[in-house]
Amino acid sequence: MTAPDNNHDNTDEKKKSSWLPMATIAVVAIAAGVFAGTRGSGPISSAASDTQALEVVQNKLVSTTIFPDDFKTVPPFSLLTANNQPITESALDGQWTVLFFGFTHCPDICPNTLNEMNGVVSELANGNTTVPQVMFITVDPVRDTVEKMTEYVNYFNTDFVGVSGDLTDITQLTRKLGIVASYTADTNGSDNYSVDHTASMLLIDPQLRVRAKLTPPHKMDTLVADLKTLITHYN
Amino acid sequence: MRKLLLTILLLSGSVSASDLPIVVDPVVNATPPGATVTAGYVTFINESDKTISITDAFSPTIAKVEIHLSTVKDDVAKMEKQDSVQIPSGGTLKFEHGGYHFMLMGLTEPLKENATVDIILTTSAGDILIEMPVKKIGQAKAMHKAMEHTGSTKVVH
Numbered sequence: 001m002t003a004p005d006n007n008h009d010n011t012d013e014k015k016k017s018s019w020l021p022m023a024t025i026a027v028v029a030i031a032a033g034v035f036a037g038t039r040g041s042g043p044i045s046s047a048a049s050d051t052q053a054l055e056v057v058q059n060k061l062v063s064t065t066i067f068p069d070d071f072k073t074v075p076p077f078s079l080l081t082a083n084n085q086p087i088t089e090s091a092l093d094g095q096w097t098v099l100f101f102g103f104t105h106c107p108d109i110c111p112n113t114l115n116e117m118n119g120v121v122s123e124l125a126n127g128n129t130t131v132p133q134v135m136f137i138t139v140d141p142v143r144d145t146v147e148k149m150t151e152y153v154n155y156f157n158t159d160f161v162g163v164s165g166d167l168t169d170i171t172q173l174t175r176k177l178g179i180v181a182s183y184t185a186d187t188n189g190s191d192n193y194s195v196d197h198t199a200s201m202l203l204i205d206p207q208l209r210v211r212a213k214l215t216p217p218h219k220m221d222t223l224v225a226d227l228k229t230l231i232t233h234y235n
Numbered sequence: 236m237r238k239l240l241l242t243i244l245l246l247s248g249s250v251s252a253s254d255l256p257i258v259v260d261p262v263v264n265a266t267p268p269g270a271t272v273t274a275g276y277v278t279f280i281n282e283s284d285k286t287i288s289i290t291d292a293f294s295p296t297i298a299k300v301e302i303h304l305s306t307v308k309d310d311v312a313k314m315e316k317q318d319s320v321q322i323p324s325g326g327t328l329k330f331e332h333g334g335y336h337f338m339l340m341g342l343t344e345p346l347k348e349n350a351t352v353d354i355i356l357t358t359s360a361g362d363i364l365i366e367m368p369v370k371k372i373g374q375a376k377a378m379h380k381a382m383e384h385t386g387s388t389k390v391v392h
Contacts, residue, residue: 073274104267107274107306107339109312111264112332115373155267182310192340196378199312216307217333 011034034124057233064203064226065213072210074175079137082150087163090130090210095229096132098214101179103140103195104152110136112154112218113201121157122225129228130235132203135165139181140195141170168177177202178212203227205234239322254360256281256322262369263337263352266345273346275300275337277332280324281322285359290319291357298341298353305333314338 004155009107050069058111074089081087098117117134124131136143136153141164144152149162164170179198199216212230214223257280266273281287292300302317319334322328330336337354339346346352351368355362 104270105272106312107264107272108303108314108315108336109307111267111270111273112373119373145248151268152270182311194314196311196313198310199307202311215310216312 010068021199032156033061057229060229061212061226062222063215063217064217065215065232066230067210070176073205074144074208075173075209077173079163079168079173080161081145081161082146085147087161090129090204091135091161091177092133092204092208096130096206096208097131098134098227099177099202099204100134100136101139101174101181101197102136103197104144104148105140109199109216113216114160115183116218116220117160117222118157120223121159121219121225124227129227130231132227132231133161135161135163137170137173139170139174139179139197140183141165141167154231168210203230242337253282253371254285254287254361256287256328256358256360258363258365261354261365262356263346263369264372265348265350265369266342268345270345271340273321273339274332275291275339275352276332277337277365277367278330279328281326281388282322282327285312285360286321286324286326288343288359289322289356289357291349292354293339294352297339297354298343298350299339299342301338302335303338304335307333334371 012106054066054068073114076089079087100110100113100117102113104110114134114136121131121134126137134153134157136149138149144164146162146164149164151162153160153162175177179202181195181197183193183195187192199218201214201218202210203212203214205211211234212226214226240356246384259278259280261275263275264273279289281288289302292302302315302320304317306315316338320328330333339352346369348369350373352367352369354365356365356366358378359391
């Protein structure tokens with residue numbers, strides 16, 4: 001009676017163990033549902049005035065692409081955050097969130113972006129605009145443990161949320177959100193690999209709808225202006 | 236060991252200082268706890284009549300230093316190791332956020348503010364020792380505005 005279950009587990013284990021070396025040694029591109037492909041495929045019947053309203057807001061934005069109302073919703077996920085506590089999509093419920101995917105072995109783009117975001121949230125708080133929570137999800141959970149992610153984001157701002165988890169679970173989430181993460185081996189050694197990843201951040205509304213893509217270069221001033229425009233528009 | 240190494244470098248070069256690039260505003264980002272990598276930035280000015288190639292970088296205190304280029308193409312952030320970079324004659328080369336940077340790898344403890352990292356570059360005009368101050372991330376720009384062209388620099392010759 002237990003035999004079939006065991007076999008099943010073994011198969012799963014094999015699948016998992018062959019996954020990781022492939023991710024680290026070979027070049028594995030995980031890319032699906034990239035924004036360009038899905039954008040503009042909204043319902044044809046929706047009123048032209050909706051599109052016009054979007055265009056009005058879009059024209060005010062400096063470094064952000066706004067999405068139609070029905071563009072995409074954050075799917076259910078089950079990952080880990082500080083103190084190894086589970087975190088799900090409900091953590092986004094009822095508040096605005098800026099979602100950023102990256103990794104701690106990233107010396108340039110990720111830390112600079114988090115540093116800019118630290119400036120952004122204090123600027124928004126001073127300007128009486130709703131302050132979004134900032135969530136940094138690793139695309140490199142093999143090296144980025146939850147502890148590491150927590151320490152890392154807290155260095156920039158203790159309110160920032162660091163998220164790690166199972167590689168498979170993170171991949172499912174990035175795929176559904178159209179976030180790209182591909183692993184490039186360093187020719188000098190298999191322990192050193194880099195992760196190419198989507199540089200944009202996603203703005204998620206309190207109903208978990210993906211409202212906009214904040215595009216690089218991420219500069220405090222433009223982020224503040226665009227977030228103010230968007231959050232004020234929808235609130 | 237480190238001192239010995241630097242002494243040897245100080246004695247071994249034989250190029251004239253005027254051929255070497257001028258090094259402006261060197262800075263290394265302090266690291267969050269747990270981070271094993273960080274970036275260093277600097278501006279090079281080449282007043283000589285020859286292109287200067289930088290072909291290698293190393294530090295006596297950091298496991299590995301490489302020259303990398305950050306790019307964002309089709310919204311994907313990438314880092315690529317560069318075998319060499321060129322400072323054009325009469326021109327400048329900037330190592331800056333979102334572009335070229337020194338990639339400092341294999342950190343075993345956090346790099347704290349006010350520390351200094353020595354980076355030694357092999358260039359076609361001779362070796363250069365750059366003393367790079369460690370600053371909190373984002374401070375490089377502020378510093379640049381406050382103190383123009385006063386980076387702590389030493390030339391090995």
